[in-house]
Amino acid sequence: MIHHFLPFLLIFTLVMAITKSYFVAFAAKDICLKKCKIQSITMILAHLQLVFGIILFTQFAFSNPNWAAIMKDAASRYTYVEHPFLMLVAIILISVGKVKAKKIEDNAKSAKTTFIYFVIALVFILARTPFNKLLAF
Secondary structure (H helix, E strand, C coil): HHHHHHHHHHHHHHHHHHHHHHHHHHHHCCCCCCCCCCHHHHHHHHHHHHHHHHHHHHHHHHCCCCCHHHHHHHHHHHHHHHHHHHHHHHHHHHHHHHHHHHHHCCCHHHHHHHHHHHHHHHHHHHCCCCCCHHHHH
């Protein structure tokens, strides 16, 4: 259940972090992102979602070892291969973006780094989130 509803909160906080970093980087707002907690909250939610996804994935992997059949079926491949892989890449991008931005002293450059990494992560998340399953619950 948590893995089902947490993406809404994650996407919301990710959009908030992107918006805040956009205003700092491109609209010349003087906000210190290092004191802003929205990036940390976004990263924590992303890692929680990853943990719950890994738990679900390992339960599936041990109960259904027929990977050849999964790879032949497009819907199964989307659910059990493409979705987990791209979500993992997105969470890595969120983590790398936050760590790189934290190391940069210039506030505008730090915000640009956050903006770029978080936008790419958001695109990956939106590309592989099964909204039909999320909204059908």
